[in-house]
Amino acid sequence: VSVRLLALLAAVLERDLVEVASLAPDTPLFGGAGLGLDSLTGMRLLAAIQREFGVDLAAEDLALDCLQTIGTLTARLDRV
């Protein structure tokens, strides 16, 4: 999961994969201190996850609790 997810994150955020892959699991997805995801790139990430992993996270979890850090999202996708 990890590598596929990191590749999606790098693509959606238009960042270098090596740079994204070097981040700690507790790096927040949102915000300046984190990966800088916002609502538009967040939607693209959800769409990419649905394409790549076949899971509609928004439909399954209205609270989107897995969208906190790289680690929480990885853990969620490990269960797919």
Next chain:
Amino acid sequence: VSLVKCVVWDLDDTVWPGVAIESDETPRPHQHVLALLAELEGRGIVSSVASRGDPSVAAALLDRFVEPQVSWDPKAAAIQRIAGALGIGLDAVAFVDEDPFERAEVAHLVPEVRVLSVAELRAALGEPAFTPAQITDEGRRRVSLYRDEDRRRRAESGFAGRREDFLRSCDMRLEIRPAAPAELDRLGELGERTHRLNSTASRHGRDEMRRWLDRGQLTRARLADRFGEYGLIGLAAVERPPAHAGRELALLAVSCRVDGRGVPAALLRWTMDEARRAGAREMRVRYRPNGRNVRLAVLLRQLGFQHAAGEFRRSLEDELPPYPDWLRIE
């Protein structure tokens, strides 16, 4: 002059009147657009679509358009994908949108693409760029094999940063004020007709707006930029529930005509400021999913809200999320 081989259309308020996601069925295209589509096809120029919205809309377009792109991506990215799929250069693409902001955004991000209003497209049909000489099938195939990888790769990198540059160049002013009685009709319309950027699944009409307004709980936003005025495009109703000491955002609704400009984030920040000034320690948001408003849930997470007991909540005691820096709040 490079020949235009594909015309990429925006949908809402260009191909058809209104916003597809705000009505129950796919709207009927304008007659004058249907005539232009037929004219282009007769000249061997294909039509495609780059529009913001739910990807499910695209399936309904396949009989008229090739490679239609309906998504949350910037239209410039969609245009790149279309050019890539057709194997043509970006300078062989024209983009048609009735909204001058959208045209300017595409022109900023992919300057090779020719951007036009519908009227400008009609006028341009007399130009050499839209008048292909007779070409053989073989010639057409050669054209379809043409790719300019290098240019495409360059244009594909770093959209996000350049989009923010573009937004900063737009001189966007967001005027946020308490709602006035004269605005009730428009506010009711926003409460009834918004789906994508609406925090509840239900519709809120004029009467409900009046109740919020009478209690001083209703805030509205108007947007203007260097392309003109968008008018009243957003509202927030913030209640003071007896059950807890915080404030409760009963409704946030923003027209999707101004999608992608940071208006919901700014309105949320404004309501949090106001609540904090009034001594509240927590903001809660009555969010109800309707299958189309996931964006707002993602935005709430982005702004530091956590979901608990059926609501998104955020403390007002720590630092509030910043306003989008391209918006001047008035």
